[in-house]
Amino acid sequence: MLYSYFKWPADFKEMVPGSNPGGGTPCYHFRMDSIPLACPQCHQPIRPEWYFCANCGKDLKAKPRPVGVWMQIGIYALSIFLPPLGYWPGIRYFREDNPKAQQIGMIAILLTTISMVATVWIGYVWLQGYINAMNQSLNGLGF
Secondary structure (H helix, E strand, O other): OOOOOOOOOHHHEEEOOOOOOOOOOOOEEEOOOOOOEEOOOOOOEEOOOOOEOOOOOOEOOOOOOOOOHHHHHHHHHHHHHOHHHHHHHHHHHHOOOOHHHHHHHHHHHHHHHHHHHHHHHHHHHHHHHHHHHHHHHHHHOOO
């Protein structure tokens, strides 16, 4: 056997059922959930649930975004009061795998869009009023 010198710990492998009927060498297959992973940078063993390597500090996967009440209030306030800036957290949350984070992202995008439309409409109405007032004052002067 080619890999006979490499010893896997017993908890990394399981015997295939029915592979040892006559008492010979049993056939093993490896459980993929328990094979140790390695850091892509320093090649030290890592756990699947880790967000960064304990040896070199390399980011292994992105941390999930916080979905607490105060974080939601902050994102929604940013979306309403500073409309263009609300798209930034909205899109970041919408791209998450967590359904709650996706919901927060969708609400932030919707609030930002509504706030942008309202801001443009209020600006347009104000500008029209200003233009009308200027026209009336110029007409009063004889122009």
